[in-house]
Amino acid sequence: MSLVVENLHVESGGREILRGINLELSRGEVHVVLGPNGAGKSTLLYTIAGIPRYLVKKGRIVFEDEDVTNLPTFERVRRGMCLMHQFQPQFKTVKVQDLERMLISKFGGNELALKARDTLDIESLRGRYLFTNMSGGERKRLELYLTLLTNPRLVLLDEPDSGVDVDSLVKIGEVINMIIDSSLSCILVTHRGDIVNMLKRIDRVHVMCSGRIVESDGKEMLEKVLRSGFRRVCEKLRERFD
Amino acid sequence: MSSTREDVKRKAEEYLSKLKSDGEIREIMARLQISLHEYRPETSCDVEGRGIYYSLVDLSSEKYSLTDQRAVIVRPLRDVILEGLDVESPWSLASPDEDPHIALIAKYGEDRGAYIRVRSHNRVGPVRTCYVTRLTGTAQLVHNVYVVEDDAELQVLSTCTSSRAALDVYHISLTEVIVGRNSKFTMVMYHNWNETVRLWSSLRIRAGPGSKIVIVYVTHSPIRRMDDQVIVELHENASSTLSSIIYGRVGEYRTETTAYLRGRESSSIIMSRMLGAQRARIESVSKIVAEGDESRGHIECLGVPIDESSIITSVPVLEAHKMNVQLSHEAAIGKFSEEEITYLMSKGLSEDEAMQLLIRGFVSIDIEEIPQTLRAIVEKIVEELVRRSAL
Numbered sequence: 001m002s003l004v005v006e007n008l009h010v011e012s013g014g015r016e017i018l019r020g021i022n023l024e025l026s027r028g029e030v031h032v033v034l035g036p037n038g039a040g041k042s043t044l045l046y047t048i049a050g051i052p053r054y055l056v057k058k059g060r061i062v063f064e065d066e067d068v069t070n071l072p073t074f075e076r077v078r079r080g081m082c083l084m085h086q087f088q089p090q091f092k093t094v095k096v097q098d099l100e101r102m103l104i105s106k107f108g109g110n111e112l113a114l115k116a117r118d119t120l121d122i123e124s125l126r127g128r129y130l131f132t133n134m135s136g137g138e139r140k141r142l143e144l145y146l147t148l149l150t151n152p153r154l155v156l157l158d159e160p161d162s163g164v165d166v167d168s169l170v171k172i173g174e175v176i177n178m179i180i181d182s183s184l185s186c187i188l189v190t191h192r193g194d195i196v197n198m199l200k201r202i203d204r205v206h207v208m209c210s211g212r213i214v215e216s217d218g219k220e221m222l223e224k225v226l227r228s229g230f231r232r233v234c235e236k237l238r239e240r241f242d
Numbered sequence: 243m244s245s246t247r248e249d250v251k252r253k254a255e256e257y258l259s260k261l262k263s264d265g266e267i268r269e270i271m272a273r274l275q276i277s278l279h280e281y282r283p284e285t286s287c288d289v290e291g292r293g294i295y296y297s298l299v300d301l302s303s304e305k306y307s308l309t310d311q312r313a314v315i316v317r318p319l320r321d322v323i324l325e326g327l328d329v330e331s332p333w334s335l336a337s338p339d340e341d342p343h344i345a346l347i348a349k350y351g352e353d354r355g356a357y358i359r360v361r362s363h364n365r366v367g368p369v370r371t372c373y374v375t376r377l378t379g380t381a382q383l384v385h386n387v388y389v390v391e392d393d394a395e396l397q398v399l400s401t402c403t404s405s406r407a408a409l410d411v412y413h414i415s416l417t418e419v420i421v422g423r424n425s426k427f428t429m430v431m432y433h434n435w436n437e438t439v440r441l442w443s444s445l446r447i448r449a450g451p452g453s454k455i456v457i458v459y460v461t462h463s464p465i466r467r468m469d470d471q472v473i474v475e476l477h478e479n480a481s482s483t484l485s486s487i488i489y490g491r492v493g494e495y496r497t498e499t500t501a502y503l504r505g506r507e508s509s510s511i512i513m514s515r516m517l518g519a520q521r522a523r524i525e526s527v528s529k530i531v532a533e534g535d536e537s538r539g540h541i542e543c544l545g546v547p548i549d550e551s552s553i554i555t556s557v558p559v560l561e562a563h564k565m566n567v568q569l570s571h572e573a574a575i576g577k578f579s580e581e582e583i584t585y586l587m588s589k590g591l592s593e594d595e596a597m598q599l600l601i602r603g604f605v606s607i608d609i610e611e612i613p614q615t616l617r618a619i620v621e622k623i624v625e626e627l628v629r630r631s632a633l
Contacts, residue, residue, distance in 0.1 A: 050588075051584065052584060053584075072587070073587050073588045074588075074590050074591055074592050074593075077588065077589060077590035078590055082588075082589070082590070083588055085585065085588070088585060089579065089581040089582050089585050091582060091603070093600065093603035093604045093606070094582075094599060094600060094602075095603065098602065098603055098606075099586070099589070099599065102591065102595070102599055103589060106590060106591070106595075107590065146589055147589075149589075150589060
C-alpha cells in the first residue's frame with residue numbers, strides 16, 4: 001500500500017476542518033478528490049504533506065508502511081511524497097534556478113522531471129524570481145516541475161487546473177499523464193472537470209463535503225457529480241449526520 | 243583642486259590641533275607616535291592584466307618591478323609623490339581638513355598606499371590589492387590613488403584583512419579614483435577582520451562623462467566598529483551601481499553611500515543588503531543627490547535580522563535639484579517570511595537549508611556589469627558568507 005489515512009481529524013486556527021477521513025491508495029493508483037469550496041480537500045493534502053499549520057488531533061497517516069503522522073514536512077518529501085501547492089509565495093530574492101539547482105543536488109534529478117521540464121517550458125522561467133510576477137499558468141507549470149524534482153513516489157496535486165490558461169492546462173495534463181505512465185501514486189484535488197477529462201486513467205473518485213469523504217467510487221462517478229453538482233451528495237451527508 | 247605636499251600637511255596639522263579633545267583621534271595619534279618608526283604598512287599588489295602576470299610587488303619596499311608601463315603604472319604612492327609623477331590626482335577628491343581620519347592620513351600616511359594609472363585604450367584587471375594588519379595595538383593608514391584615463395578600464399579586487407593575532411587595530415584608508423571619459427572602473431572590496439578591529443574607510447570617485455562605475459563591498463566578519471564611506475560624483479551620461487553586502491556579527495557597522503548626479507542624464511543605483519546577528523548594529527545611509535538635468539537614481543536597501551539581538555537601520559535619502567529628474571527608493575527590513583520557509587521545507591529542504599537558500603538569494607546582488615573574472619570571485623565570497631551564516 002502506498003498511502004493509508006486512518007480516521008484523520010485535523011484542526012487549523014482552532015477550527016476542526018477534517019472530521020474522520022479514511023483513505024487507501026495502492027502503489028501507482030490515481031485518486032481524484034472533488035468537492036465544493038471549503039470541503040477540506042486542500043487541507044487533506046496539506047495534512048498528508050505535513051504542512052505545520054494543520055494539526056492532527058486524531059488518526060494517522062501511513063506512507064509505504066511507515067507512520068509519518070509526526071514527521072516534519074521535509075522528512076516526508078525525503079521519503080517520497082511531495083505536494084504541488086495551489087498557491088505559492090512570491091520570492092523576491094530566490095531565483096528559479098537557485099531552487100532547481102538545490103533540488104537537483106539533493107534529490108539527484110530524474111528522467112520524469114527532465115521530460116516535464118521540456119513539456120512545461122521551464123527554460124524561460126529559470127532566470128526569474130520564484131513565482132514573482134508570473135502568470136497563473138507559469139506558476140502552476142513551475143510548481144509541478146519543482147514537485148517532480150523531489151523524485152516523489154506519491155504526488156499530491158492541489159488544484160493544478162485553477163487559474164490556468166488553456167495552453168498551460170494542456171501541458172499540465174500531459175505531465176500528469178506522464179506521472180500516471182511512470183506508475184507513481186497520485187492524489188489530485190480539483191473542483192472542476194477540466195483536468196480530469198484529460199487524464200489517461202483514474203482509479204478512484206472521492207467526494208468531500210464539510211471535512212468528510214461522503215462518497216467514493218470509480219471513474220463513472222465523476223461524470224455524475226460534475227453534471228449534477230455537489231449538492232446531492234452533500235445533502236446525503238447532512239441526512240447521515242442530522 | 244590639488245594642493246602641494248606642504249599645504250596638505252599644514253592643513254592637516256591645523257585641523258588636528260583643533261581636535262585635541264577628541265578621545266579617539268588622540269588615541270590613534272598616540273599609537274602612531276609610539277609605533278611610527280617600526281611601523282610599515284603591509285601592502286601588496288598583484289596585477290593580472292593584458293595576459294601578463296606580475297608577481298607580488300611589495301609597495302613598502304624599495305624594490306618593485308613592473309613592466310609595460312605603456313599600459314598600466316602600478317607604483318607606491320610615495321614614489322609618485324617624491325618623483326612628482328602626478329601632482330594633480332592626490333588630494334583632488336578629498337581635503338585634509340574635512341575629517342579627522344583624513345587629516346591623520348594627510349599628516350602621517352599620505353604616501354602609504356598604491357598608485358595605479360591605466361593608460362587610454364587599455365583594459366587592466368583584476369588588480370589585486372591587499373592590506374594586512376599584523377601588529378597588535380597599531381593604526382594602519384592607507385592612501386590609494388587610481389587613475390583611469392579616457393576609454394580605458396580598471397578592475398580592482400581589494401581584500402583587506404587582519405591576522406587573528408593582531409588585536410585592537412585601526413585601519414584607516416582613503417582611496418581616490420579619477421575615471422576618465424567613456425571609461426569603466428569596477429571594484430570589489432572584500433574585508434575580513436576580527437572583532438577587535440576598528441575600521442574607517444572612504445572611497446571617493448569622480449566619474450567622467452559616459453563612464454561606468456561598479457562597486458561591490460562585502461564583509462561578513464565580526465568587527466568592533468566599521469565606518470565605510472563611498473562618495474561618487476557622476477558627470478554627463480555617467481552611471482554607477484554601488485552595492486554593499488554586510489553580514490554583521492558582534493560589532494557596529496555603518497555604511498554611507500552617496501551619489502552626486504552632477505551631469506545631464508547621469509544615473510546611479512545604490513543597493514544595500516544587511517544581515518544582522520549576534521548583537522550587531524548595522525546602519526546603512528544611502529543618498530542620491532540629483533543635480534543634473536534628466537538624471538535618474540534608485541535606492542534599494544533591504545535588511546534581515548537573523549536573530550532578536552541585532553539592530554538594523556536603513557536610511558534612504560533622495561534630493562532633487564531639478565524638476566526633470568527621476569528618483570525612487572525601496573527600503574524594507576524584516577525577517578524571512580514563514581510562508582517562504584514553509585514552502586521550501588515542503589520541497590524537501592530542512593529549515594537550515596531553507597534559510598541558507600534565502601540568505602544566498604538575499605545577498606546575491608544581480609549586477610550585470612560585473613566582469614566575469616570578478617563575478618566568479620564575488621560568487622565565491624557569497625558562498626563563504628552563506629556557509630558562515632549556517633555556523
